[in-house]
Amino acid sequence: MPILSPSDASRVREMLADLPSPVRLVFFTQTLNCETCEPTKQILGELAELSGQITVEEHNLLLEKDLAEGYGIDRVPSIAVLGARDYAIRFLGIPSGYEFMSLLDAIQMVSAGDSGLNDASRAMIAGLASPLALEVFVTPT
Amino acid sequence: MAVESPNVTSIIVEASEYPDLVRKYQVSGVPKTIVNGRVEILGARPEEDFVRTAIGAADAPDPAS
Secondary structure, X not given: OXXXXXXXXXXXXXXXXXXXXXXXXXXXXXXXXXXXHHHHXXXXXXXXXOOOOEEEEEEEOOOOHHHHHHOOOOOOOEEEEEOOOEEEEEEEOOOOOHHHHHHHHHHHHHHHOOOOOOHHHHHHHHOOOOOEEEEEEEOOO | OOOOOOOEEEEEEEHHHOHHHHHHOOOOOOOEEEEXXXXXXXXXXXXXXXXXXXXXXXXXXXXXX
């Protein structure tokens, strides 16, 4: 039984139709003690079927600790959204509801290599000299 | 912002799955953004306002140091 309804799936397919370059979703999961890992895997699988530009790479957090560490990931389920380079965008937790829309936004941004921000914002960010770590807390509904 | 600068990392956290992080950062409403583990930005802000606040937080000296 798919998580995305047929109408949602066709809307998402449309949104992703113009992705200019490939996007890799590096997904960290584990088998035990993770209620949302399996549904996350299913959502990502459905997403990858809607665009030829999206691939999903599944890894086990416990078995591939070094790889996870390289992505700065220590929890499951987690997704690193990679485009032409790693823009350091990560999702913790199942990307459903509001977070699913954020994931689609992130996919479009990294595929285009374009944040979509206005010139004033870009100028401020270009002047940033020190590390800036953003953690954005959201809920699915 | 992460797309614009290699200095920026961005993590979107599904709050209900990580009660420890919610406690650590005292998240009582969403969206809530934590900058460099210490400065809070509450709610959704206009783009430039958000960027200015976040960058201001990054450049500010750490009160703990």
